[in-house]
Amino acid sequence: MFSKETYVNRRTELKKLVKSGVIILFGNNESPANFPANGYYPFRQDSSFLYYFGLQRDGLVGVIDIDNDKETLVGDDIDIDDIVWYGSVNSVSNMAEACGVKNCAPMKQLQVICNNALRDKRQVHFLPPYRHDTMIQIFDLLGIHPNQQREQASLELINAVVKQRSTKSQLEIEEIERACAVGYKMHTTAMRLTKPGVTEKFVGGQVDGIANSYGSMTSFPTIFTQHGEIMHGNPSMAVLESGRLALCDCGAETMEHYCSDNTRTFPVNGKFTQRQLEIYSIVVDCHDLALSLAKPGVKYFDVHLGVCRLMTDRLKELGLMKGDTEAAVRAGAHAMFLPHGLGHMMGMDVHDMEGLGQIHVGFDEETRPNLEQFGTNCLRMGRKLEEGFVITDEPGIYFIPALIDEWRAKGLHTDFINYEKLETYKDFGGIRVEDDLLITKDGCRFLGEERIPYHPKDVEEFMSKN
Known part of the structure; x- marks a missing residue:
C-alpha cells in the first residue's frame, strides 16, 4: 500500500473530474474454483478500487459522495469462523483509516x-462491471439489468x-520496474530450461513459479508454446523439438499489483536456422523502430503504421509480399502476418484499464480504429503519447495456416501477397518480441534494469552459456 496521502489525493482529483453525484467503486469478492471453500483462484482486487483505496481485502465497496464531500468504506467485518480458518485481519474502520476515509x-x-441518491435524482456513477457477482449487486442496488450495465x-x-x-507517478513506475525485474527472472528461466525433450508445460510451470515466488502472481496466464502463430498459446504437454522456435509471453x-509484460522467441536448440533468422531479424528491427519513434505528441497509431511499412518492405525482400507498400498497408494486407496492434497501455492491469472500454483507453477522436478492417480492428492503442504513459512494444510475424488458406481461397490481397511462397512457411510458427516502454519527456526508455536478451547473437550466446 502507498501512503495514505496518495489515495486521498487520487480521490480528491477524481471528485474534481467527475464534479457531481455519487461514485460507487466495487471491490472484488473471492472466486472459488469448484466448491465454496476451495479458494483455488487467488484473490485479485479490482484495479480501480485498488487505485483509489489501496485495500486488498475482499467484500469492500468505496462510496464517494461528491456533492456532500463524504467518503465511505462499505464492508462487513469478518467473524470468528473466518478468523479460525484464515486468521485475523484489520477491521473495516481500521482499513478506512489506513486509506484516509473518515x-x-x-x-x-x-x-x-x-x-437516497436515486430518490434525490442524483447520478450514481459506476464503472463497467466484468464479474457476474458485481452485476447482480448493481442490479439489486440500482435496478439496472446486467445486459444494460456496460452501456x-x-x-x-x-x-x-x-x-x-x-499517467504513471514515480511510485507507480518504481512498482512496474519491480515487476519487470521479476519478469527478467521468468524469461531467463524459460531460456535456460528450453531444450529438446522438455515439455511446454514444464517450462511454463517453472515460469509461473518464479512469479509466485517473487511477486503476487502472474500478470496474465503464461504463454509458452512452439506454436507461436497462436496468439494465446498456453503451455501443453507437447515435447519441445530441435529446429523449432519457442515463444514465451509472460509477466x-x-x-501492489503493478504488471510487467514481455515476449521472447528463441530456438529450442539454441541456434536460429537461416530462415528463422531472416524473419526474426525483421521483428527485431520493427521492435527497435518503435523505440526510436515513440515520444510525447506522437500518435501510437502512426508508430504502428511505421512498423507495418517496415515489415512489409522486408517481407517483400523475402518474396512473401509484393506491390506498393503504402497500398498494401492501407488495404490491410500486412495483417496476414501481423493481425494485432503494436501494443497496449500497461499498469495495474496488463492491458491497462481495458475493462473500461478500449475505445476510451487507447484512442481519441483522431485515432479511432477502423473496426471493419482485419488487423486494425484488434488495435488496443493509437492515441497521442504523453509523458508518463507505459506502453508495450510488441511487433510479431505469424504464419497462421488457417488464415493463409482462408485468404487464398477468397482471393484476398493477391496484389500484395505471394501465396505460392507463403505456402512453404505454413510450418514456421510465429515470432513476437515485446518490451515495456515508459514515455519520457523527449522519447521513451525500456522499463527494467536488466535487459532480457533479444538480439539474435545475444539470444544464442545466452542459451549457449546457460
Missing part, C-alpha cells in the same frame, strides 16, 4: 445510500479514471 458502514447500508456505466467516471490512471505482478 466513514465506514456495513454492507447493508449500501442499499440505503443508493436509495449505462458512467462515461464521466470512465473518462476521469482513464485520465488519472494513464509478473508485484504485491
Whole structure:
C-alpha cells in the first residue's frame, strides 16, 4: 500500500473530474474454483478500487459522495469462523483509516445510500462491471439489468479514471520496474530450461513459479508454446523439438499489483536456422523502430503504421509480399502476418484499464480504429503519447495456416501477397518480441534494469552459456 496521502489525493482529483453525484467503486469478492471453500483462484482486487483505496481485502465497496464531500468504506467485518480458518485481519474502520476515509458502514447500508441518491435524482456513477457477482449487486442496488450495465456505466467516471490512471507517478513506475525485474527472472528461466525433450508445460510451470515466488502472481496466464502463430498459446504437454522456435509471453505482478509484460522467441536448440533468422531479424528491427519513434505528441497509431511499412518492405525482400507498400498497408494486407496492434497501455492491469472500454483507453477522436478492417480492428492503442504513459512494444510475424488458406481461397490481397511462397512457411510458427516502454519527456526508455536478451547473437550466446 502507498501512503495514505496518495489515495486521498487520487480521490480528491477524481471528485474534481467527475464534479457531481455519487461514485460507487466495487471491490472484488473471492472466486472459488469448484466448491465454496476451495479458494483455488487467488484473490485479485479490482484495479480501480485498488487505485483509489489501496485495500486488498475482499467484500469492500468505496462510496464517494461528491456533492456532500463524504467518503465511505462499505464492508462487513469478518467473524470468528473466518478468523479460525484464515486468521485475523484489520477491521473495516481500521482499513478506512489506513486509506484516509473518515466513514465506514456495513454492507447493508449500501442499499440505503443508493436509495437516497436515486430518490434525490442524483447520478450514481459506476464503472463497467466484468464479474457476474458485481452485476447482480448493481442490479439489486440500482435496478439496472446486467445486459444494460456496460452501456449505462458512467462515461464521466470512465473518462476521469482513464485520465488519472494513464499517467504513471514515480511510485507507480518504481512498482512496474519491480515487476519487470521479476519478469527478467521468468524469461531467463524459460531460456535456460528450453531444450529438446522438455515439455511446454514444464517450462511454463517453472515460469509461473518464479512469479509466485517473487511477486503476487502472474500478470496474465503464461504463454509458452512452439506454436507461436497462436496468439494465446498456453503451455501443453507437447515435447519441445530441435529446429523449432519457442515463444514465451509472460509477466509478473508485484504485491501492489503493478504488471510487467514481455515476449521472447528463441530456438529450442539454441541456434536460429537461416530462415528463422531472416524473419526474426525483421521483428527485431520493427521492435527497435518503435523505440526510436515513440515520444510525447506522437500518435501510437502512426508508430504502428511505421512498423507495418517496415515489415512489409522486408517481407517483400523475402518474396512473401509484393506491390506498393503504402497500398498494401492501407488495404490491410500486412495483417496476414501481423493481425494485432503494436501494443497496449500497461499498469495495474496488463492491458491497462481495458475493462473500461478500449475505445476510451487507447484512442481519441483522431485515432479511432477502423473496426471493419482485419488487423486494425484488434488495435488496443493509437492515441497521442504523453509523458508518463507505459506502453508495450510488441511487433510479431505469424504464419497462421488457417488464415493463409482462408485468404487464398477468397482471393484476398493477391496484389500484395505471394501465396505460392507463403505456402512453404505454413510450418514456421510465429515470432513476437515485446518490451515495456515508459514515455519520457523527449522519447521513451525500456522499463527494467536488466535487459532480457533479444538480439539474435545475444539470444544464442545466452542459451549457449546457460
